Amino acid sequence: xSAAAARGPLLLLRMVAYEFRKRIQFRAGFVxxxxxxxxxxxxxxxxxxxxxxxxxxxxxxxxxxGDEVVLGGWTYGEIIQYVAGLVVVRKLVFHNRALDLAPExxxxxxxxxxxxxxxxxxxxxxxxxxxxxMQLAVATLAWCIGFALAPDYWLVPVSAGAxxxxxxxxxxxxxxxxxxxxxxxxxxxxxxVIWSLLVMAWFVIGFTGGALVPVSQxxxxxxxxxxxxxxxxxxxxxxxxxxxxxxxxxFLHGAVLVGAQLxxxxxxxxxxxxxxxxxxxxxxx
Amino acid sequence: xxxxxxxxxRPAGDGPVLEARAVRKVFRTFERAxxxxxxxxxxxxxxxxxxxxxxxxxxxxxxxxxxGLIGANGAGKTxxxxxxxxxVPASSGEARLLGRDSFDLRDAEKRRLALVMGQKSxxxxxxPPIDSFRLLKEIYGVSDADFGERLNRFxxxxxxxDRLKIQLRQLSLGQRMKMEIIGAFLHSPEVVFLDxxxxxxxxxxxxxxxxxxxxxSEERAATFVLTSHDLEDIEETCRRIVVLDQGKVAFxxxxxxxxxxxxxxRAVEVHVHPGARIDEVALAAELxxxxxxxxxxxxxxxxxxxxxxxxxxxxxxxxxxLDVKDLSVERQPLEHLIREIYRRGVDGPAGGAV
Numbered sequence: 001x002s003a004a005a006a007r008g009p010l011l012l013l014r015m016v017a018y019e020f021r022k023r024i025q026f027r028a029g030f031v032x033x034x035x036x037x038x039x040x041x042x043x044x045x046x047x048x049x050x051x052x053x054x055x056x057x058x059x060x061x062x063x064x065x066g067d068e069v070v071l072g073g074w075t076y077g078e079i080i081q082y083v084a085g086l087v088v089v090r091k092l093v094f095h096n097r098a099l100d101l102a103p104e105x106x107x108x109x110x111x112x113x114x115x116x117x118x119x120x121x122x123x124x125x126x127x128x129x130x131x132x133x134m135q136l137a138v139a140t141l142a143w144c145i146g147f148a149l150a151p152d153y154w155l156v157p158v159s160a161g162a163x164x165x166x167x168x169x170x171x172x173x174x175x176x177x178x179x180x181x182x183x184x185x186x187x188x189x190x191x192x193v194i195w196s197l198l199v200m201a202w203f204v205i206g207f208t209g210g211a212l213v214p215v216s217q218x219x220x221x222x223x224x225x226x227x228x229x230x231x232x233x234x235x236x237x238x239x240x241x242x243x244x245x246x247x248x249x250x251f252l253h254g255a256v257l258v259g260a261q262l263x264x265x266x267x268x269x270x271x272x273x274x275x276x277x278x279x280x281x282x283x284x285x
Numbered sequence: 286x287x288x289x290x291x292x293x294x295r296p297a298g299d300g301p302v303l304e305a306r307a308v309r310k311v312f313r314t315f316e317r318a319x320x321x322x323x324x325x326x327x328x329x330x331x332x333x334x335x336x337x338x339x340x341x342x343x344x345x346x347x348x349x350x351x352x353g354l355i356g357a358n359g360a361g362k363t364x365x366x367x368x369x370x371x372x373v374p375a376s377s378g379e380a381r382l383l384g385r386d387s388f389d390l391r392d393a394e395k396r397r398l399a400l401v402m403g404q405k406s407x408x409x410x411x412x413p414p415i416d417s418f419r420l421l422k423e424i425y426g427v428s429d430a431d432f433g434e435r436l437n438r439f440x441x442x443x444x445x446x447d448r449l450k451i452q453l454r455q456l457s458l459g460q461r462m463k464m465e466i467i468g469a470f471l472h473s474p475e476v477v478f479l480d481x482x483x484x485x486x487x488x489x490x491x492x493x494x495x496x497x498x499x500x501x502s503e504e505r506a507a508t509f510v511l512t513s514h515d516l517e518d519i520e521e522t523c524r525r526i527v528v529l530d531q532g533k534v535a536f537x538x539x540x541x542x543x544x545x546x547x548x549x550x551r552a553v554e555v556h557v558h559p560g561a562r563i564d565e566v567a568l569a570a571e572l573x574x575x576x577x578x579x580x581x582x583x584x585x586x587x588x589x590x591x592x593x594x595x596x597x598x599x600x601x602x603x604x605x606x607l608d609v610k611d612l613s614v615e616r617q618p619l620e621h622l623i624r625e626i627y628r629r630g631v632d633g634p635a636g637g638a639v
Contacts, residue, residue: 007426014423022411112407114372115400117392118424281312282372 011118015126016133023134033097035138038090041211042083049079072217077153078243082214084146084155085239090211091139092170093234094178096202098131099124101185102194111282121273128178132171158244165251166238172258173234177205179265186269189276210236216245230258300384302476302508303346303369308378310339310364310532338364340532341378348475349506353523355516355623360529362512366478369510370400382476396425399474403481407465408453414464415449418471425472432471439467442497459490466494470501479511483518491515498522516623528626535626551596552580553589553603554613561608563587571606575599585610 024030053076056069068075074082101124104110113120147154157163184201188194206212209231215223216236226232233254240246315331317323339361346352354362367373368380371387380387383394390398401407408417422432440446443463448456453464462482469477479498483491499522502509513519519526526543528536536543557563572578577591577599591599596614603609 007423011423014420018409018412018416018420021416022409025411108405111367111372111402111405112400115370115395115398116424117395117426278374280373282367 015123016130019127019130042087046083074217080153081155088139088143091135094174096181096198098127099181102188105188108282157242162241166241169233169238169254173230176230176262179269182269183272186272186276189279205231209234230261233258301345302348304381305342305344306379308339308342308375308380311335311337311376337532351502351509351523353519353526354512356529361532362529370478397475399469400478401465401469401482403484408468410454413450413452427472459486476508495521550590551593552615556586556611558608558610
């Protein structure tokens with residue numbers, strides 16, 4: 001490999017190391033933002049689902065009694081496993097807090113990168129890679145702790161292959177998330193309400209992916225529609241792969257769908273950035 | 286560009302390093318009408334206005350030149366730097382850096398360029414400078430040997446050797462700016478833009494930074510473009526001065542050229558005895574006879590501006606007009622020259638204004 005060709009990956013690794021140092025320098029911030037983040041929503045889900053299934057069970061036992069309650073194709077035991085899977089999977093989904101590009105544009109802090117001999121996007125890819133590597137470790141730790149505390153209820157993958165397929169889909173979806181957040185952040189070249197957009201986007205991605213309700217538990221029409229979007233293949237589908245509810249054919253189908261969306265988002269990302277740069281005024285310089 | 290009389294401060298080179306031809310930059314904004322009615326109107330429909338930050342700027346900078354860019358707030362100097370450095374595109378006209386369209390620079394040109402912004406940190410706020418420097422080393426592809434040698438030398442010249450491992454946010458303003466300058470020079474750039482590099486710094490830090498810039502300028506024949514409100518920075522580090530006024534070049538030439546062509550005046554600072562009475566009417570009438578005028582006053586002193594060739598005749602007369610305690614004569618400060626340019630207004634392209 002030539003020196004110039006080797007420089008790209010080396011620079012990316014430098015960016016990862018630099019981003020990592022930024023993340024871990026404040027210990028309390030690291031624990032709250034990177035470790036504990038995303039643990040409350042599943043607990044709320046657990047509470048709601050326990051009430052729902054409890055209510056449904058009491059109605060069912062009053063009618064014909066006995067059988068296990070199934071809501072939208074999911075038993076209570078499966079939902080518990082889904083929630084456990086959600087705790088782990090959501091750790092891997094790229095969050096805007098790791099990008100935080102809009103303030104850099106607003107305040108003119110990207111100016112310095114524009115005169116440097118490298119693609120600014122490499123720095124942001126470094127943020128994505130750093131986030132992913134760190135969260136892989138955090139997610140593994142979360143899975144181990146969950147398994148140690150509640151081995152009978154915790155989600156245990158059906159196979160190593162299913163785990164690999166699930167992680168692949170989550171990371172592809174996570175990169176789509178990264179691109180969506182990049183595009184929304186780059187809207188800061190035009191707008192000053194980016195924060196609201198990002199909050200809305202995070203909620204929409206979470207909901208349409210199954211962060212509140214498994215997409216396959218939603219009404220048929222909605223499930224049919226949402227199953228085309230990358231959020232479904234980033235959250236619900238990987239957990240179902242781990243549970244054995246989906247198989248390799250589904251994985252391949254999802255990988256193609258997400259791959260196509262990833263390419264489309266990347267093209268949009270380039271276009272928005274180019275247009276935005278043409279409007280950049282380097283504020284505050 | 287118009288030909289200027291006197292010594293041309295620009296050294297010979299193999300083509301311009303920076304070039305602006307009829308560069309114009311228009312920013313579109315909207316006017317907010319006052320009051321509640323205006324607020325509602327603005328919410329529905331806005332009146333856009335175009336503001337020309339630059340209005341047909343021509344500039345040519347050769348290799349090794351040190352150019353001081355001067356102008357009041359809003360004169361367009363920072364916009365010109367942004368356009369020349371490729372940060373923002375020109376609305377019309379042509380800006381070139383190292384022979385290439387500034388807004389379409391490749392990595393090869395960017396590797397030869399550096400930008401220091403006094404009001405914006407180039408380095409990473411949360412990291413110690415040494416980490417930022419290492420990252421810059423990778424970005425610019427600086428060899429280990431060059432990196433070590435330059436870092437040690439620059440840190441020593443700027444007296445910050447013992448601050449390299451302290452988080453940037455914990456350093457003083459002066460130390461931070463010195464780190465910014467080290468970061469900008471690590472890759473040995475050929476073209477350096479310095480936008481207000483000494484803003485807010487104390488005298489000692491300013492002096493250290495000036496010495497550093499002068500040293501490197503002489504050693505490397507790099508091209509410097511310096512914008513500053515501190516005219517001492519410009520006087521000490523730049524041989525050529527470009528004055529911008531309302532987006533146009535009001536003057537472009539050497540410092541001595543500026544001094545001679547604008548006024549060629551001397552500033553006579555007269556200190557009078559405490560309580561001495563000054564007959565203002567008689568003084569003004571007498572001074573006008575010498576083509577002189579009072580340009581400034583403070584308690585117990587006044588500054589008189591007079592042409593260099595009338596100085597010898599005026600000074601003895603001042604002793605008879607005023608109860609002089611002390612008197613000093615200085616070349617007219619750059620501030621006065623700039624004020625003079627603004628007072629006279631812009632009257633055509635570079636060099637022709639004065």
